Amino acid sequence: MVGERSDTFGFAPAHDAPIPYLQRVRTYYQALGYGQPYEWAHYAAVPFRTLGKPLSECRVAIITTAAPYQPDRGNQGPGAPYNAAAKFYSVFSADTADEPDLRIAHVAIDRKHTTAEDLGSYFPLIALRKAAISGRIGSLAPRFHGLPTNRSHRVTLEVDCREIVARCKADAADAAILVPNCPVCHQSVSLAARALEENGIATVVMGCAKDIVEFVGVPRLLFSDFPLGNSAGRPNDSGSQALTLDLALATLERAPAPRTTVQSPLTWGATPDWKLDYCNIERLSSEEIRQRRAAFDVQKQTAKAIREQAPG
Numbered sequence: 189m190v191g192e193r194s195d196t197f198g199f200a201p202a203h204d205a206p207i208p209y210l211q212r213v214r215t216y217y218q219a220l221g222y223g224q225p226y227e228w229a230h231y232a233a234v235p236f237r238t239l240g241k242p243l244s245e246c247r248v249a250i251i252t253t254a255a256p257y258q259p260d261r262g263n264q265g266p267g268a269p270y271n272a273a274a275k276f277y278s279v280f281s282a283d284t285a286d287e288p289d290l291r292i293a294h295v296a297i298d299r300k301h302t303t304a305e306d307l308g309s310y311f312p313l314i315a316l317r318k319a320a321i322s323g324r325i326g327s328l329a330p331r332f333h334g335l336p337t338n339r340s341h342r343v344t345l346e347v348d349c350r351e352i353v354a355r356c357k358a359d360a361a362d363a364a365i366l367v368p369n370c371p372v373c374h375q376s377v378s379l380a381a382r383a384l385e386e387n388g389i390a391t392v393v394m395g396c397a398k399d400i401v402e403f404v405g406v407p408r409l410l411f412s413d414f415p416l417g418n419s420a421g422r423p424n425d426s427g428s429q430a431l432t433l434d435l436a437l438a439t440l441e442r443a444p445a446p447r448t449t450v451q452s453p454l455t456w457g458a459t460p461d462w463k464l465d466y467c468n469i470e471r472l473s474s475e476e477i478r479q480r481r482a483a484f485d486v487q488k489q490t491a492k493a494i495r496e497q498a499p500g
Contacts, residue, residue: 199319204460206398206413209371209467216467220481229375231405234446235385239363243441246362248319249329251352251380251391252311253337253373254290256280259364264293266305270490279351280334284313288332293320293372295337297417301462303305306423310369312394324437329359335366335380336399337373344376349383354388363390363440365433371397378404394432398449403497406441410436412452415462421454428454 214225239246250456257264261273274294282288290311292304308314313332319325333355338344356364366377374397381391385407394406395401396416401409412419412432421429432452439450456462465471472480 201460203463205463206411207463208399208467209374209397210399210403213371216469219469219472219477220484221320226339228293228380228400228405231382234405234407235382236407236443236446237385237388238388239390239441243325243363243437244323246293247327247329247360248316248325249356249359249361249363249364250284250311250313250316250332251335251356251366251377252290252332253295253335253368253376254292254311255294255334256282257289257291264291267299267303268293269299270487273314273494275337275491275494276334277336277338277495279329279336279348279355281355282318282334284328284330284332285414288302288313290334292369292417295373295417297369298415298462298466300465301415301456302417302423304417308426308429309418309423310367312365312367312420312429312433315426315429316365319431319433319437324434326362329356329361331355331359335373335376337370337376339372341379344379345383348376349380349397352380353383353387353389356384357387361389363392365436365440366391366393368393368395368397369417369419371400371416372483375399375404378406379408381408390440392436392443394436398451402447402449405447407446407448408439409449410439410452411449412454414454414456416466418456422456 235415255274255276262271264274271293316328320328366381368374368377378401381393384391393401393406394410396414396419397413398411421432
């Protein structure tokens with residue numbers, strides 16, 4: 189009867205909804221045997237800074253969780269598996285006039301349904317340059333800033349967010365666009381957005397993990413219902429990337445209050461079935477779970493060794 193009603197009224201499949209990443213990730217890592225669930229950051233009050241002038245006069249900064257390519261750190265190319273050796277642990281900055289080579293092999297994107305082959309799908313520098321040329325924004329900040337993917341709330345809040353604020357203020361940014369990739373990235377940029385707003389810089393998060401960003405609590409979110417790793421639009425689709433940025437800029441301009449979420453009308457493909465796969469323990473056999481635990485333990489040891497060698 190339920191199926192008949194769905195067919196009759198043209199309902200979408202029940203799983204055609206934003207992926208519940210908080211629940212999926214919690215269940216996944218418990219099944220892998222990691223015990224106590226991770227405590228995600230969560231706030232009731234949300235800071236909110238309106239633009240002090242028209243967006244066409246504003247200097248806009250980009251905050252990314254993508255990492256500079258490191259040729260001595262293993263495979264980081266399109267379709268690469270998770271590579272903990274490519275992680276970075278301190279905020280970095282680079283010139284927006286250059287052509288950066290940024291990769292996301294170091295984060296838990298949706299590797300089954302995307303390959304990170306197109307920088308424009310996770311780092312909207314080209315689209316923002318066009319927005320500056322057209323006068324949609326006043327200018328692009330002289331530097332973009334890389335924010336580490338850090339599970340430690342203390343380090344993110346007391347070290348990384350403070351550094352992001354200092355660098356954006358040094359660049360005289362009026363606003364910032366923050367672009368995460370993996371689940372923890374979404375938490376990190378949400379915390380950075382809050383810190384920037386508290387220091388007078390308006391923000392919008394462009395993200396794919398709606399529940400994580402909203403759980404943390406941010407002023408503005410442009411949500412794209414795409415696989416993780418595509419917060420700036422579909423890969424190899426400049427029209428999608430331009431529209432995604434335009435929606436983010438419109439959200440930056442027009443959000444009436446904190447916790448404003450705007451959902452992109454774009455879809456990933458003909459069906460929503462890709463949403464059933466990411467960290468879905470119900471789709472894994474006992475042997476697959478064992479293999480994933482073993483592989484993750486290796487990556488954790490790699491990351492630990494690099495972190496201990498990192499300066500500071």
